Amino acid sequence: MTALLHERVSAAARRWPAAIAIVMRDRRVTYHQLDDASTRLARTLREAGCRDGDRVGLLLPKSIDAIVAMLGVLKARALYVPIDVQNPAPRAARIVDACRPRVILAAASAAPLLAELRAVSPFAAEARVGWLGVPPPAEAQAAGFTQDDVDAQSAAPLSISGEPEARAHILFTSGSTGLPKGVVINHASVAAFLDWALPHFGYQPGDRVSGHAPLHFDLSTFDIYGALSAGAELHLVPPELNLLPGKLARFIRERELVQWFSVPSVMNYMARMDAVRPGDFQALRRVLWCGEVLPTPALIHWMERLPHASFTNLYGPTEATIASSYYRVSGVPSDPAANIPIGKPCGGERLFVLDAEKRPLPPGEIGDLYIAGAGLAAGYWEDAEKTAAAFVPAVDGNGLMYRTGDLAKLREDGEVVFVGRADTQIKSRGYRIELGEIEAALGAIDALQEYAVVAVDRDSFEGATVCCAYAAKPGRELPAAELRTLLSARLPAYMLPTRWAALDGLPKNGNGKIDRRRLQDEVFAT
Structure with a gap:
């Protein structure tokens, strides 16, 4: 093709x-x-x-x-x-x-x-x-x-063509x-991603697939060209439904979608608001997510209610075009605090977990995650310096690789596990803390609707201040002291946030993700 x-x-x-x-x-x-x-x-x-x-x-x-x-x-x-x-x-x-x-x-x-x-x-x-x-x-x-x-x-038809x-x-x-x-x-x-994804997910003419992502966000590239290459129907999700989980669920139900693909925060919101019914969405065969970590309790919620659908975690930054790895979740996770792997490379892609000298690390050791292969972007628009810094020679000698800024580790079976952002591994009160681990623990607390953990640098001897913003489920009162007690059952004392903000809802950016910069700059600025 x-x-x-x-x-x-x-x-x-x-x-x-x-x-x-x-x-x-x-x-x-x-x-x-x-x-x-x-x-x-x-x-x-x-x-x-x-x-x-x-x-x-x-x-x-x-x-x-x-x-x-x-x-x-x-x-x-x-x-x-x-x-x-x-x-x-x-x-x-x-x-x-x-x-x-x-x-x-x-x-x-x-x-x-x-x-x-x-x-x-x-x-x-x-x-x-x-x-x-x-x-x-x-x-x-x-x-x-x-x-x-x-x-x-x-x-x-126009007579011009391209390379x-x-x-x-x-x-x-x-x-x-x-x-x-x-x-x-x-x-x-x-095209390289589509050549792998369409047969992998079994696209068929007439499949009704969601178009949830904003059109300036790279997930929409798969929505659009995946559907329109396969003779499928692309059902664009009106943006005003994003904050209405019940109406999003009704959209999936009434449009009889075969595939749902979105950022995890949307799925998490729908789970927290109990918008997915047992046995719901009977036409739905594929549930895909990408862009951030889907809390495992939310995944359990979806999988228990939709035993007829497959669930796949996709991973990849914009610089590597849509997604670079995938992990199909074979069964309902038994541990709500477990990490879901980002899996193995998609067709034509390669993943490397490397130390500071760009040497491959053995399974179990945490290092920097790099991506190489057919999906790499052409670089940054008119910025040769930034392009050269981000896209470096691949350690296997085959082209370039992109440093994602993420931390990861290999499992013994070759699956890759996302650990967190390199810039979210902070030092506070003498301890190294991965903010993603705190968020994973928050994900197991049922009273929460949404949450985020950020670090604010106070230029003090103690290092960064760990801050938690959260919104409780409607009708639930959850004082910060109570949440801290619940979290202390899952984390050591040094990992507990020291600043808390109870909000009606967390701020979102244009892609539907939690806007952590606004939390740092506005909610926890003083």
Whole structure:
């Protein structure tokens, strides 16, 4: 199968033209309609001046139009750059200034943000604007084109093609300096994962799969191109359901989804709120998660209620494209405090657990986790220094490897176990403490709805201060003193947090993960 992502979707359209490709709320499109619409957009982009390798910014909420835009940009041999429409204008401007888009594709709902961007960013002001869907009022429009101009184009296939190593998109992630980092993803890197994942998980035409992740988050890459390469139906989850576990469960139930894929915090929230019924989701065959640790009690909750489904833990940073390892949980864990491995490499990937001198460590010893193989990103956008620091020669002499910043250890059977972030192993009161171990212990306390442990550096002799933010289940009163007592039954005294914050809910970032930086900077700042 071709490595070019848009050609995979076009091939599916030729095989199953009348099949439903994408559904969101009450709107749905067939594969034929999707392919034609993206071709018309590609022609419009080329007429607007887009050339090979140009960037196209996407100021589009999660929608069918946004996926049409992605495919249209790829057909025009450009790179798409998803920009979260919930971003404040200064952060969005930093992304625009970094990638310098030739065109910005926008929805009417993004008109206020675009106006702010054009006022503060010269690159936003210079870019042509294409309004997809219903255009905004005339006074909000910038020079460019509208949906009517796109619809007037021919749907005849374009004659241009690309190389598998061509760049497909740039995903901007948080940077430690406060500047977003642009991770450049090639067509071939995504294709390599799909070539392993689709047969491994048994994708079939007509499968109804979830599209939960935001479109600027790399998990959505699997949602989109996995489904649309296989002739499956992609059911985009409306973002407003994310904080409504009962409605998320109803979505899975009523859409008769075959596959659910999300970050663990969503699954944990649904478990804590008891949204999954015994024997629920009868059509569901696959439950996948990636992006952070799923608390084992939440996994037990799901597995006990859905004995008919398989459960797979996927692991991998954005820099390694979607996922690099997998672990299928064969049976309901007996120990709620047990760690679920991240498993073995996906096809075409290699994992290394190394010491400080980059020497392989034997099973049981904790070291730095590195990834090599077909999924590696092309580096960071226009940042050769940062790319060279993160992507280093592989210890087996075969290409490059990426230092994840995670700590891991090998088991005797070759499975890899995630231990925690290298930057979450702190020293406090003379002891080395892994914050992930404290969170694992919190996960076994039933009264909690959600929780997070962070360290705040006080520049004191005692070292970092361990802080715990938590939200109790609705209707439960859980004073910090009581929680500390419960936790002390599971951890030694030196590992117990010294600062506590009981919240109604923990802050989340744009990807749905707990925003630990906000906890450090706002909740525990003083």
